[in-house]
Amino acid sequence: xxxxNERPRGxxxxxxxxxxxxxxxxxxxxETCASPRYDDPWYDALASGWGESAGAGAPAAAVPPARTxxxxxxxxxxxxxxxxxxxxxxxxxxxxxxxxxxxxxxTFFLWYVVYVVTATTAPGLMARxxxxxVNVAMVAGLGQFLTTFLLTWAYARHARLRRDRAALELRWDxxxxxxxxxxxxx
Amino acid sequence: MTxxxxxxxxLLFSTFVAVTxxxxxxxxxxxxxxxxxxxxxxxLFSPMENGFAIAGDYMSAASFLGISGLIALYGYDGMLYxxxxxxxxxxxxxxxxxxxxxxxxxxxxxxxxARMRExxxxxxAGTSSVAVSVLYxxxxxxxxxxxxxxxxxxxxxxxxxxxxxxxxxxxxIYVSLGGMRATTWIQIVKAVxxxxxxVALTALVLVRFHGxxxxxxxxxxxxxxxxxxxxxxxxxxxxxxxxxxxxxxxGLALVLGTAGLPHILSRFYTVPTARAARRSVVWSIxxxxxxxxxxxxxxxxxxxxVGPDAVRESNAAGNTAVPLLAxxxxxxxxxxxxxxxFAVVAAVAFATILAVxxxxxxxxxxxxxxxxxxxxxxxxxxxxxxxxVARVAAVGIGAVAIALGxxxxxxxxxxLVGLAFAVAASANLPVLLYSLFWRGFxxxxxxxxxxxxxxxxxxxxxxxxxxxxxxxxxxPGVDFQYFPLQNPGIVSIPLGFxxxxxxxxxxxxxxxVAKHAETEVRSLTGAGAV
Numbered sequence: 001x002x003x004x005n006e007r008p009r010g011x012x013x014x015x016x017x018x019x020x021x022x023x024x025x026x027x028x029x030x031e032t033c034a035s036p037r038y039d040d041p042w043y044d045a046l047a048s049g050w051g052e053s054a055g056a057g058a059p060a061a062a063v064p065p066a067r068t069x070x071x072x073x074x075x076x077x078x079x080x081x082x083x084x085x086x087x088x089x090x091x092x093x094x095x096x097x098x099x100x101x102x103x104x105x106x107t108f109f110l111w112y113v114v115y116v117v118t119a120t121t122a123p124g125l126m127a128r129x130x131x132x133x134v135n136v137a138m139v140a141g142l143g144q145f146l147t148t149f150l151l152t153w154a155y156a157r158h159a160r161l162r163r164d165r166a167a168l169e170l171r172w173d174x175x176x177x178x179x180x181x182x183x184x185x186x
Numbered sequence: 187m188t189x190x191x192x193x194x195x196x197l198l199f200s201t202f203v204a205v206t207x208x209x210x211x212x213x214x215x216x217x218x219x220x221x222x223x224x225x226x227x228x229x230l231f232s233p234m235e236n237g238f239a240i241a242g243d244y245m246s247a248a249s250f251l252g253i254s255g256l257i258a259l260y261g262y263d264g265m266l267y268x269x270x271x272x273x274x275x276x277x278x279x280x281x282x283x284x285x286x287x288x289x290x291x292x293x294x295x296x297x298x299x300a301r302m303r304e305x306x307x308x309x310x311a312g313t314s315s316v317a318v319s320v321l322y323x324x325x326x327x328x329x330x331x332x333x334x335x336x337x338x339x340x341x342x343x344x345x346x347x348x349x350x351x352x353x354x355x356x357x358x359i360y361v362s363l364g365g366m367r368a369t370t371w372i373q374i375v376k377a378v379x380x381x382x383x384x385v386a387l388t389a390l391v392l393v394r395f396h397g398x399x400x401x402x403x404x405x406x407x408x409x410x411x412x413x414x415x416x417x418x419x420x421x422x423x424x425x426x427x428x429x430x431x432x433x434x435x436x437g438l439a440l441v442l443g444t445a446g447l448p449h450i451l452s453r454f455y456t457v458p459t460a461r462a463a464r465r466s467v468v469w470s471i472x473x474x475x476x477x478x479x480x481x482x483x484x485x486x487x488x489x490x491x492v493g494p495d496a497v498r499e500s501n502a503a504g505n506t507a508v509p510l511l512a513x514x515x516x517x518x519x520x521x522x523x524x525x526x527x528f529a530v531v532a533a534v535a536f537a538t539i540l541a542v543x544x545x546x547x548x549x550x551x552x553x554x555x556x557x558x559x560x561x562x563x564x565x566x567x568x569x570x571x572x573x574x575v576a577r578v579a580a581v582g583i584g585a586v587a588i589a590l591g592x593x594x595x596x597x598x599x600x601x602l603v604g605l606a607f608a609v610a611a612s613a614n615l616p617v618l619l620y621s622l623f624w625r626g627f628x629x630x631x632x633x634x635x636x637x638x639x640x641x642x643x644x645x646x647x648x649x650x651x652x653x654x655x656x657x658x659x660x661x662p663g664v665d666f667q668y669f670p671l672q673n674p675g676i677v678s679i680p681l682g683f684x685x686x687x688x689x690x691x692x693x694x695x696x697x698x699v700a701k702h703a704e705t706e707v708r709s710l711t712g713a714g715a716v
Contacts, residue, residue: 127418174713
């Protein structure tokens, strides 16, 4: 389903990790700077999916790396998570997630509740014919299917374009930091 | 039914059993017996494979037989099930799938226990997961039984009982020998078979009506004897306010329950990353949505072609509408086409039940071994291998499900599934959402929210008309019915959330800020995920 000739871009902290060129389709310059850390086979490229024109994604602003000073003194692993949680990079990722998910959940849940309550309390309204044998109830029911598909598509797209890359960089940074905190043992 | 149906259906079904047993032995040929392997299939499935497996896990006999049957009998009101079952996936996709994949290892309790004192939380979450799974298993067993009753004609009771026992025995074999890897492949095979069968039947229905959906709906409405009312809500749940509230309760349980089903949650651990978990949910939403759209066509098709009276005559709860529809579409009871289609549908339904049952059994045996056994055994006792315990647990859960399945065999399958969803939404969802999103959540809050949802849900079911006090109940002879609704969701789901909040604000222990930071960072970035 996905083309696999694209590679993820280079390591966090590298100059071009500033997420300026969102256009994954001609991201083959990435080949050159893909760091070995990203070669784990389970991280497949952040390929652009179907139905998306090149560069259509709203440019996600650059996320500053969580690892501010690479050579810092090791600390306890628990502090690492607290520090990452407070970092601007993480707050940005969390904000992007919440700014999409909270309104989306409220919308579809209210729409579903309204649908169920109307179906049970106002069958007369739902029975009003629209065209032929199709009535308001049918349209509303199929509308639920349609909104579910649309929201699924929108969420997947949002996560792919706005969150995945930054989250992955945070992941590696955090793991580097916890490794440092454990004295490089693991 | 004639002998031809039975022979052919049994032949097809035996083939499926043989193939799946083959898969089980093949995938377990060089098994290491590690927990990673047994519970999560090595975490190496691709999003597409897992998407099919999730769809295979979710599209139960309840949907295939139950929903189409309800639509055939009650028209539009049956369709409300389809909508709830699908919209529920948005909760899973937005709030649960990725975060759970990042935070947990094998079970729901892993996610919660990461932030809390482990022992009490594991015991609570493990108990509720097992309770949900057993309820769901019973529904599947009942589906298997009623399918056989139809296949073998009226020769019923004994054959029905033996089927339930046979299905139980097979699932124990799949699960305890093959673990997650075999279960996943069985679900993939089953999802393909089920979707293939549904597409074929839907196409035949549409061909019968020359692609004219309007005529299909009109014919269904005419034959139902309710006229236009058949196409609008109200036939099943439109009576008094009790049944209306019952429906709202069910609707709430359906949409919130999916995200708390242990066998669905455990599927996210079979893929390597959160991104893969998200993509598998996207796949499964596509497959499941398409499937439910087709069940709507099949349900109205059964009403139009077979007629609600014939359906009700065969099985009062409507569970046999689709097989009857297949018989008619193939050319009638005495034709070759009818025989073949009927046999195919029956075999597909069997396969569906087997696969779903295997998935649930695996998830609940994981809860028993990984959560309950690991927490309850004495500290200094010899730690027996967790996987061995899980295998034994699969046998035990199989036995319980068989016994309850024999007891509950006259209830509608879709309705029983509604109960399982209500318990999942009351006991599992609040604690999961609180631990993922609430900074101040504490151990006491977690324990209270699980029991505060689980106990009301179970007690309200016991006091409901399902169990006693009406001619359709489990024990028609006695009457201890004090709760009017059949589905407890509208009361027990809010109670679960309130209990979690109450337990948190009253607890002396301050919330662990560092653990919360760890959960939040891990859930959103995947740092440290296994």
